Amino acid sequence: MTLLVSAAEPSCYSRFVNEWFCWQYVDDRRGQIIDALLEHVAITVAALLLGVLLAFPLALLARRHTRLESMVLGFSAGLYTIPSLALLPLLVPFTGLAPATVVIGLGLYALTILVRALLDGLRSVPDDVREAARGLGYGRARMLTRIELPLALPVAMAGLRVAAVSTIALTTVGTLVSYGGLGDLISHGVQRDFRAELMTAAVLCVVLALLLDVVLVVVQRVLTPWTQGAR
């Protein structure tokens, strides 16, 4: 099909023209692009969920035990210095060349941000609020779910936004184990010097990050209606 098109008039993504922006390419390879996009979103969401699920108990435990807190924070500071391209190979012996490698790797990065954000958020709850709740007869569990977590939410959500945006960007590196979502298109685009593919994937990555950020801002507004007047 490409041959037919180029016979009539070289399409804007043919080897000879090789334009950066080419709608024809997006039109012709729609299926491939959407597949990559969906894989990208799936990996990002899975990594973020993993990060959140692990960060919650870790943060709650770390809050109770100071020794554990410095251990958790030290570990996350160390983990975050390891480049993503080095972290993924280190996970391969355990998970193989599978999406799980990328999800776990990125989940760990997200975890380092989320644990700190949760701890910061819980620390931002004023002591007199806690005392008032205790005076009203709130137990530990009810205090956590009804008082502390809602008040920690703005700070925790700020952390989640940072984690989400950087996870979208980092997913591209997953192309090392061939599960990089849009990163696979970028990688292929570099190897074949295919500019339209490269540019399309890069732009989609940034758009995806911005969209996810907007979604999280809206979620935060809905979950914390009391913060709106304060700003």
Add this chain to the structure above:
Amino acid sequence: MELFAETWHYLLDADNWSGGGGFVARLLEQLLLTATALVAAMLLGLPLALWLGHVGRGGFLAVNVSNVGRAVPTFALLALLVAADWPGSADFGPYGRAGLATLIALVLFALPPLITNGYVAMREVPKDVLEAADGMGMSEGQRFWRVELPLALPVVASGVRLALVQVWATATIAALVAGPGLGRIITEGFARNDYAQGMAGAVVVALVALVLELAAATLQRAVDPMPQSPSPDRDDALSVRSATVTEAPTGG
């Protein structure tokens, strides 16, 4: 878990350390890249950030540049620079193939943490200290060099540390677009299904990253004019206050 044994053997084999594509050559290449990019970014970004913080303008830009930097995938930017006609993938002196494209990408990704931290550092100098300096009759230049800069230095240094980590990570990713550096050992290993080589490369990259981070942390402590200060945001590893905002891996 045979892979671990193979990785160990790969690391112990002296042949893998010498020669053109060996660990030593690649490591020097990446260290050279990292140092050049970091110094260039500091020369470009720090004066701007410190000046913006000093006059108290452009705060929105200075703080948000980090958020934008985080949203752009390092891999995508590197790929775009290499695929472009300029700087392209041509050899660039000791920096190797696609050296110039890699350097530009590294500088661009080092700038956001430097600018954000530089600006925030200057703004966080207590107002009463500035007033005291003015009251003592210090000129603006004296106030900047003798009061603001020394007090801002720890936070500026933490920005440099973040930038260093960022540059090292990005320099590793340069290998995904056939650039120079240690990442090449990882990507070559994966391309040839030699996972022991990939693992060995990753181990070296991670270890050097930790060493650099520790060195930077030591340096940061050394420039602190008030080392015993209990203030949480003046401490390094537990820089909790600014942690969630600034200490996140940007897209690398």
